[in-house]
Amino acid sequence: MTRSNKKSGAMSATEFMAQLQKDQEYQSKKTAFDAEHQARVSLFRKAEQPIVEDLRGVGLDVKSVWDLVNTADPYPAALPVLFEHLERGGYPDRVLEGLGRALAVKPAQIYWPRLRELYLRATGPDEEQGLAVALAASATPENLNALLDLLNETTRGSSRILFLSTIVRVGGDIGRNAVESLRHDPLFGKEARALLKQRS
Known part of the structure; x- marks a missing residue:
């Protein structure tokens, strides 16, 4: 007799997903969440367009500052652009975090004292986190x-x-x-x- 690995009454992942598909309340909340998330993404993408345009001006074909955060390729030409926009401020907290994280590379050491000043003045939790990452990564x-x-x-x-x-x-x-x-x-x-x- 073959012994089943599934406990009696247990629901498989496929069955659970099928049940959620039929759950109108869940689907309504998911739709609202997805729409809100997409709206936030669109807002951030629009807000960071000046940064993206300046990055493209130094030869970097990016759609978002986060493209730099997620690459292992060096981007020395981007560092002055990133720091200028970070110091200028006025961006949403999430964009400021991206700028900080994009500066989390050893060559950003030249900006370390000023990054420290920005960290001490940070007003948003994401901005603070991004600047802390930059300070930690570029310190000597x-x-x-x-x-x-x-x-x-x-x-x-x-x-x-x-x-x-x-x-x-x-x-x-x-x-x-x-x-x-x-x-x-x-x-x-x-x-x-x-x-x-x-x-x-």
């Missing part, structure tokens, strides 16, 4: 003290957790000791312990 040993100071910037949120791995990377014994001291910190502790375990 000369930025260690500034990174350590940023950990104490309580006006910033959990994005500061992103600095811990960079502090270990660029800080040598000083960086490791700094992260060690945060093992039991309510915000940084979990990440600090994970990093120290990786390097033990």
